[in-house]
Amino acid sequence: MIADLHCHTRLSDGSMGIDNLIALAKKQGIKTIAITDHDCLAGNVRGKLIGERYDVKVIPGVELSAVDSKRGARVHLLCYMPDSPDRLEGLCRRNLLESKKASQFMMLKTAARFPITPEFIIKCASGSTGVYKQHIMHALMEGGFTDRIYGEVYDELFNPDNQGNILHTGKYPEAPEVMKAIHEAGGIAVLAHPLLYNNYDLLDELIGLGLDGIEVWHPSCAEDDVVYLQQKAKKHNLLMTGGSDFHGMYGVGKTPLGACSTPEAQFDELMSYKSKKRRQRQKQLS
Numbered sequence: 299m300i301a302d303l304h305c306h307t308r309l310s311d312g313s314m315g316i317d318n319l320i321a322l323a324k325k326q327g328i329k330t331i332a333i334t335d336h337d338c339l340a341g342n343v344r345g346k347l348i349g350e351r352y353d354v355k356v357i358p359g360v361e362l363s364a365v366d367s368k369r370g371a372r373v374h375l376l377c378y379m380p381d382s383p384d385r386l387e388g389l390c391r392r393n394l395l396e397s398k399k400a401s402q403f404m405m406l407k408t409a410a411r412f413p414i415t416p417e418f419i420i421k422c423a424s425g426s427t428g429v430y431k432q433h434i435m436h437a438l439m440e441g442g443f444t445d446r447i448y449g450e451v452y453d454e455l456f457n458p459d460n461q462g463n464i465l466h467t468g469k470y471p472e473a474p475e476v477m478k479a480i481h482e483a484g485g486i487a488v489l490a491h492p493l494l495y496n497n498y499d500l501l502d503e504l505i506g507l508g509l510d511g512i513e514v515w516h517p518s519c520a521e522d523d524v525v526y527l528q529q530k531a532k533k534h535n536l537l538m539t540g541g542s543d544f545h546g547m548y549g550v551g552k553t554p555l556g557a558c559s560t561p562e563a564q565f566d567e568l569m570s571y572k573s574k575k576r577r578q579r580q581k582q583l584s
Contacts, residue, residue, distance in 0.1 A: 301330035301560040304541025310335035311430035313546030332357035337393040364476040373473040374490040381484025396468025401429035407464035432548035494518040515540025515558040
Protein backbone atom coordinates (compact mmCIF):
# COMPACT_ATOMS: atom_id res chain seq x y z
CA MET A 299 0.00 0.00 0.00
CA ILE A 300 1.26 3.47 -0.90
CA ALA A 301 0.05 6.15 1.52
CA ASP A 302 1.03 9.77 0.89
CA LEU A 303 -0.01 11.54 4.08
CA HIS A 304 1.02 15.12 3.26
CA CYS A 305 -0.81 16.73 0.32
CA HIS A 306 -1.92 20.29 -0.39
CA THR A 307 -4.69 21.53 -2.65
CA ARG A 308 -5.82 24.83 -4.10
CA LEU A 309 -7.52 25.57 -0.76
CA SER A 310 -4.11 26.61 0.57
CA ASP A 311 -0.84 26.75 -1.38
CA GLY A 312 -1.26 23.84 -3.78
CA SER A 313 -2.03 24.28 -7.46
CA MET A 314 -4.50 21.41 -7.90
CA GLY A 315 -8.13 21.08 -6.92
CA ILE A 316 -9.27 18.21 -4.71
CA ASP A 317 -10.89 16.34 -7.62
CA ASN A 318 -7.72 16.43 -9.72
CA LEU A 319 -5.51 15.51 -6.78
CA ILE A 320 -7.53 12.38 -6.06
CA ALA A 321 -7.78 11.47 -9.76
CA LEU A 322 -3.98 11.79 -9.97
CA ALA A 323 -3.58 9.52 -6.93
CA LYS A 324 -5.82 6.93 -8.59
CA LYS A 325 -3.86 7.13 -11.85
CA GLN A 326 -0.56 6.67 -10.00
CA GLY A 327 -1.80 3.70 -7.99
CA ILE A 328 -1.69 5.55 -4.67
CA LYS A 329 -4.25 3.90 -2.42
CA THR A 330 -4.33 6.46 0.42
CA ILE A 331 -3.70 10.18 0.74
CA ALA A 332 -4.20 12.77 3.47
CA ILE A 333 -5.35 16.27 2.56
CA THR A 334 -3.36 18.52 4.89
CA ASP A 335 -3.99 22.08 3.75
CA HIS A 336 -2.49 24.86 5.84
CA ASP A 337 -4.82 25.87 8.69
CA CYS A 338 -7.79 24.66 6.67
CA LEU A 339 -10.07 21.67 7.22
CA ALA A 340 -12.53 22.57 4.49
CA GLY A 341 -11.36 19.95 1.99
CA ASN A 342 -11.74 16.90 4.18
CA VAL A 343 -15.45 16.16 3.72
CA ARG A 344 -15.32 16.73 -0.04
CA GLY A 345 -12.11 14.74 -0.23
CA LYS A 346 -13.69 11.74 1.48
CA LEU A 347 -16.67 11.75 -0.88
CA ILE A 348 -14.55 12.07 -4.03
CA GLY A 349 -12.13 9.49 -2.69
CA GLU A 350 -14.94 6.96 -2.37
CA ARG A 351 -15.84 7.60 -6.00
CA TYR A 352 -12.25 6.88 -7.11
CA ASP A 353 -11.59 4.11 -4.56
CA VAL A 354 -8.86 6.22 -2.92
CA LYS A 355 -8.89 6.41 0.88
CA VAL A 356 -8.68 10.04 2.03
CA ILE A 357 -7.48 10.56 5.60
CA PRO A 358 -8.75 13.80 7.19
CA GLY A 359 -5.97 16.13 8.21
CA VAL A 360 -4.67 19.66 8.49
CA GLU A 361 -1.22 21.27 8.73
CA LEU A 362 -1.28 23.84 11.52
CA SER A 363 1.08 26.81 11.74
CA ALA A 364 3.01 27.41 14.93
CA VAL A 365 6.27 28.91 16.19
CA ASP A 366 9.14 28.00 18.47
CA SER A 367 9.94 31.48 19.78
CA LYS A 368 12.62 30.11 22.10
CA ARG A 369 14.69 29.15 19.05
CA GLY A 370 13.25 31.62 16.55
CA ALA A 371 11.90 28.88 14.29
CA ARG A 372 8.76 28.17 12.32
CA VAL A 373 6.87 24.97 13.13
CA HIS A 374 4.24 22.95 11.31
CA LEU A 375 2.20 20.32 13.13
CA LEU A 376 0.16 17.78 11.20
CA CYS A 377 -3.14 16.77 12.75
CA TYR A 378 -4.71 13.52 11.58
CA MET A 379 -8.23 12.19 12.09
CA PRO A 380 -9.57 14.64 14.72
CA ASP A 381 -12.72 13.36 16.43
CA SER A 382 -14.04 16.92 16.79
CA PRO A 383 -12.57 18.94 13.90
CA ASP A 384 -14.88 21.86 14.74
CA ARG A 385 -12.77 22.42 17.87
CA LEU A 386 -9.86 23.38 15.59
CA GLU A 387 -11.85 25.90 13.55
CA GLY A 388 -11.09 28.82 15.90
CA LEU A 389 -7.35 28.11 15.75
CA CYS A 390 -7.51 27.84 11.96
CA ARG A 391 -9.37 31.15 11.67
CA ARG A 392 -6.84 32.95 13.87
CA ASN A 393 -3.91 31.49 11.94
CA LEU A 394 -5.44 32.39 8.58
CA LEU A 395 -6.04 35.94 9.79
CA GLU A 396 -2.37 36.24 10.72
CA SER A 397 -1.40 34.75 7.36
CA LYS A 398 -3.60 37.27 5.53
CA LYS A 399 -2.00 40.17 7.42
CA ALA A 400 1.44 38.93 6.42
CA SER A 401 0.44 38.39 2.79
CA GLN A 402 -1.07 41.88 2.59
CA PHE A 403 2.29 43.33 3.61
CA MET A 404 4.15 41.16 1.05
CA MET A 405 1.69 41.99 -1.75
CA LEU A 406 2.15 45.72 -1.17
CA LYS A 407 5.94 45.31 -1.14
CA THR A 408 5.79 43.29 -4.36
CA ALA A 409 3.57 45.90 -6.03
CA ALA A 410 6.12 48.55 -5.06
CA ARG A 411 8.86 46.66 -6.94
CA PHE A 412 6.93 45.35 -9.93
CA PRO A 413 4.12 46.94 -12.00
CA ILE A 414 1.42 44.57 -10.75
CA THR A 415 -1.40 45.19 -8.29
CA PRO A 416 -2.40 43.34 -5.11
CA GLU A 417 -5.77 42.73 -6.77
CA PHE A 418 -4.04 40.83 -9.58
CA ILE A 419 -2.17 38.68 -7.06
CA ILE A 420 -5.44 37.93 -5.27
CA LYS A 421 -6.92 36.74 -8.60
CA CYS A 422 -4.01 34.31 -8.93
CA ALA A 423 -4.95 32.97 -5.48
CA SER A 424 -8.56 32.35 -6.49
CA GLY A 425 -10.02 29.38 -4.60
CA SER A 426 -7.47 29.55 -1.79
CA THR A 427 -8.23 30.48 1.81
CA GLY A 428 -5.24 32.85 1.73
CA VAL A 429 -2.51 34.38 -0.40
CA TYR A 430 0.80 32.52 -0.27
CA LYS A 431 4.26 33.18 -1.68
CA GLN A 432 3.49 30.86 -4.60
CA HIS A 433 0.53 33.04 -5.59
CA ILE A 434 2.74 36.14 -5.63
CA MET A 435 5.21 34.30 -7.85
CA HIS A 436 2.38 33.07 -10.07
CA ALA A 437 1.32 36.69 -10.60
CA LEU A 438 4.89 37.65 -11.48
CA MET A 439 5.02 34.79 -13.98
CA GLU A 440 1.75 35.96 -15.52
CA GLY A 441 3.25 39.44 -15.80
CA GLY A 442 6.34 38.10 -17.56
CA PHE A 443 8.80 39.05 -14.81
CA THR A 444 9.97 35.48 -14.28
CA ASP A 445 9.46 32.11 -15.90
CA ARG A 446 9.37 29.97 -12.76
CA ILE A 447 8.05 29.86 -9.19
CA TYR A 448 11.43 29.18 -7.60
CA GLY A 449 14.56 30.89 -8.85
CA GLU A 450 16.32 34.24 -8.83
CA VAL A 451 13.21 36.38 -8.30
CA TYR A 452 11.89 34.11 -5.55
CA ASP A 453 15.23 34.31 -3.73
CA GLU A 454 15.28 38.08 -4.11
CA LEU A 455 11.87 38.37 -2.47
CA PHE A 456 11.69 35.49 -0.02
CA ASN A 457 15.16 34.22 0.85
CA PRO A 458 15.72 35.24 4.51
CA ASP A 459 19.46 35.53 3.84
CA ASN A 460 18.81 38.28 1.29
CA GLN A 461 18.83 41.68 3.01
CA GLY A 462 16.26 43.04 0.56
CA ASN A 463 13.69 40.31 1.17
CA ILE A 464 10.03 41.15 1.75
CA LEU A 465 9.31 38.24 4.08
CA HIS A 466 6.72 38.86 6.76
CA THR A 467 5.26 36.20 9.03
CA GLY A 468 2.17 36.13 11.17
CA LYS A 469 2.09 35.86 14.96
CA TYR A 470 1.29 32.18 15.32
CA PRO A 471 0.83 30.32 18.63
CA GLU A 472 3.60 28.34 20.27
CA ALA A 473 3.98 24.72 19.16
CA PRO A 474 2.96 23.17 22.53
CA GLU A 475 -0.25 25.22 22.45
CA VAL A 476 -1.10 23.95 18.98
CA MET A 477 -0.30 20.36 19.98
CA LYS A 478 -2.63 20.72 22.97
CA ALA A 479 -5.41 21.98 20.67
CA ILE A 480 -4.93 18.94 18.42
CA HIS A 481 -5.29 16.59 21.37
CA GLU A 482 -8.33 18.44 22.69
CA ALA A 483 -9.94 17.93 19.28
CA GLY A 484 -9.20 14.20 19.51
CA GLY A 485 -6.55 14.33 16.80
CA ILE A 486 -3.12 12.76 16.34
CA ALA A 487 -0.26 15.29 16.52
CA VAL A 488 2.73 14.70 14.22
CA LEU A 489 5.67 17.10 13.85
CA ALA A 490 5.99 17.87 10.13
CA HIS A 491 9.38 17.92 8.35
CA PRO A 492 11.52 18.65 11.46
CA LEU A 493 14.65 19.08 9.32
CA LEU A 494 13.11 21.73 7.06
CA TYR A 495 12.65 24.24 9.89
CA ASN A 496 15.48 22.95 12.10
CA ASN A 497 13.06 21.68 14.76
CA TYR A 498 15.28 18.95 16.20
CA ASP A 499 15.70 20.64 19.60
CA LEU A 500 11.98 21.38 19.74
CA LEU A 501 11.28 17.74 18.89
CA ASP A 502 12.69 16.57 22.22
CA GLU A 503 10.58 19.15 24.05
CA LEU A 504 7.38 18.10 22.28
CA ILE A 505 8.07 14.42 22.93
CA GLY A 506 8.10 15.21 26.64
CA LEU A 507 4.74 16.94 26.26
CA GLY A 508 3.00 14.04 24.53
CA LEU A 509 3.78 14.29 20.80
CA ASP A 510 2.26 11.33 18.95
CA GLY A 511 4.53 11.06 15.92
CA ILE A 512 7.20 12.36 13.57
CA GLU A 513 7.11 12.85 9.82
CA VAL A 514 10.12 10.68 9.00
CA TRP A 515 9.85 10.40 5.21
CA HIS A 516 9.82 13.83 3.53
CA PRO A 517 11.58 15.28 0.44
CA SER A 518 13.77 17.46 2.70
CA CYS A 519 15.27 14.40 4.41
CA ALA A 520 18.42 12.64 3.25
CA GLU A 521 18.98 8.98 4.13
CA ASP A 522 20.93 9.86 7.29
CA ASP A 523 18.08 12.11 8.45
CA VAL A 524 15.55 9.32 7.94
CA VAL A 525 17.68 6.91 9.99
CA TYR A 526 18.04 9.47 12.80
CA LEU A 527 14.31 10.18 12.92
CA GLN A 528 13.45 6.47 12.83
CA GLN A 529 15.75 5.86 15.80
CA LYS A 530 14.20 8.78 17.67
CA ALA A 531 10.68 7.51 16.98
CA LYS A 532 11.49 3.95 18.03
CA LYS A 533 13.22 5.11 21.21
CA HIS A 534 10.15 7.08 22.31
CA ASN A 535 7.52 4.74 20.85
CA LEU A 536 6.24 7.38 18.40
CA LEU A 537 4.30 7.00 15.18
CA MET A 538 6.23 7.44 11.93
CA THR A 539 4.58 9.02 8.89
CA GLY A 540 5.69 10.07 5.45
CA GLY A 541 4.43 12.23 2.62
CA SER A 542 5.54 14.12 -0.46
CA ASP A 543 4.33 17.53 0.80
CA PHE A 544 2.72 17.70 -2.62
CA HIS A 545 1.91 21.17 -4.00
CA GLY A 546 1.56 20.45 -7.73
CA MET A 547 3.34 23.05 -9.83
CA TYR A 548 3.76 25.16 -6.67
CA GLY A 549 6.11 22.55 -5.20
CA VAL A 550 9.87 22.84 -4.86
CA GLY A 551 11.70 20.86 -7.55
CA LYS A 552 10.38 17.66 -9.07
CA THR A 553 8.22 16.25 -6.29
CA PRO A 554 5.43 14.07 -7.70
CA LEU A 555 2.60 12.73 -5.59
CA GLY A 556 3.88 9.69 -3.71
CA ALA A 557 7.53 10.78 -3.92
CA CYS A 558 7.64 10.05 -0.18
CA SER A 559 5.13 7.81 1.53
CA THR A 560 4.24 5.99 4.73
CA PRO A 561 5.16 2.29 4.76
CA GLU A 562 2.27 -0.13 5.28
CA ALA A 563 3.29 -1.21 8.79
CA GLN A 564 3.55 2.41 9.97
CA PHE A 565 0.27 3.30 8.29
CA ASP A 566 -1.47 0.45 10.09
CA GLU A 567 -0.05 1.73 13.39
CA LEU A 568 -1.42 5.19 12.65
CA MET A 569 -4.88 3.84 11.86
CA SER A 570 -5.06 1.76 15.05
CA TYR A 571 -3.34 4.34 17.28
CA LYS A 572 -6.39 5.96 18.85
CA SER A 573 -8.12 2.69 19.70
CA LYS A 574 -4.85 1.43 21.18
CA LYS A 575 -4.57 4.56 23.35
CA ARG A 576 -8.18 4.14 24.51
CA ARG A 577 -7.50 0.57 25.56
CA GLN A 578 -4.43 1.69 27.48
CA ARG A 579 -6.44 4.37 29.31
CA GLN A 580 -9.20 1.90 30.17
CA LYS A 581 -6.63 -0.55 31.50
CA GLN A 582 -5.07 2.15 33.67
CA LEU A 583 -8.47 3.15 35.05
CA SER A 584 -9.41 -0.43 35.84
